[in-house]
Amino acid sequence: MPPSTSRLSSHSVSPPPPALLGEDPWAEYEPWQHRRVLLLIAVQHAMLAKPPQGVPAGPTVGPNIARILDEARKALHPPLIIHVRNTGDQGDPDEPNMPGWHLVHEPLAHEPVVDKPKNNAFANTRLGTYICPEAEIVVVGMQSDFCVRATCNAALQRGNEVLLIRGAHATYDRLDVWNNGTITPASKVEKEIEQEMEDAGVILLDMSDLPDLFADR
Template identity: 80%
Template sequence: MSNSNSGTPPPPALQGEDPWAEYEPWQHRRVLLLVAVQRAMLAKPPAGVPAAAVVGPNITRILEAARNAPHPPLIIHVRNNGDVGEPDEPGVDGWQLVHEPLPHEPVLDKLKNNAFANTRLGTYICPEAEIVMVGTQSDFCIRATCNAAIQRGNEVLILRGAHATYDRLEVWNGGTITPASKVEKEVEVQLEEAGAILLDMNDLPDLFADR
């Protein structure tokens, strides 16, 4: 795993300015990427993912650990923009982030599963950075973004219990339903085979420590 580097974050935004316009990605060699950690996905089921009651608090613990680390990682919030009428349609309550970003934590809006697609995410994260990735949905945004990061050369860390999805309707298989918990495990196997490192919540105390 990469050594952390305590870069100085840019100042809070002034009106009409982008404080990240001049950001140099090598300032941070460790990143916490929160993908679609939004109210719609982490609401009480069935509106939210089945594992919301577990995954939501776990993501909160990870974020708090990152913010309180001696050398905090770069923390980036990625917000999914759903279509009109969807729970995460821009501007509606479900679209809002669960966690209020701090002034030095950038927020990016995405339209594709891959958070690197048509966003500035790649300008904030250097290919040598270690990325801790949490959020929703495991079989869409998380899987696509992890694969893109691995292809860039990033070391990707996934924590069991810190990503989630919905039950999967198997339309091509007579309309059977695969439980979300099984889908999440399938994605973990796929990402580990692709090169991601799987960790447990028990590993959290050392996750953002110098090493």
């Protein structure tokens, strides 16, 4: 899909200024004017651990996300890559500074990390200052029916074009308390979210689209 004429080329982007000891190099930085962003949501050790702690689709989704990140990093004009880290409560698998909280993929120096307290990664974080409203956002990560859904909806409300990749987002089985406590398999929940997101305006892609995803279009 060709980018709109209003989108800005990534050629004009400069690296963040050097940080002084103890400073956040992104704190005073203006919104990035990339026309593409790769948003990795909660790609953390707890989520991609061996089930049942990790998501059931982890053995497939984990490698797929790794492939997407690799393609983004080696693109001729890489997108802005942002790692969103979920901050769980005390005792949760993703409790801050516990093993499950750490990111699976070590961010590079120019890849910001955003710690989010809520499902919506834009809420009470600096994420919105890193992404211009004209940017195209590629979303991958966990959990489909919580963080991924809420963040995609928030991005659409900002005016961003949002792309969600099948096979690169996942969640857990759902306990339907309102339906006599039946269990809906995670794979079905993921498909429900894909349909919901597509109806809301998100563009769904497949892993087969990856070779051209970060090429100039």
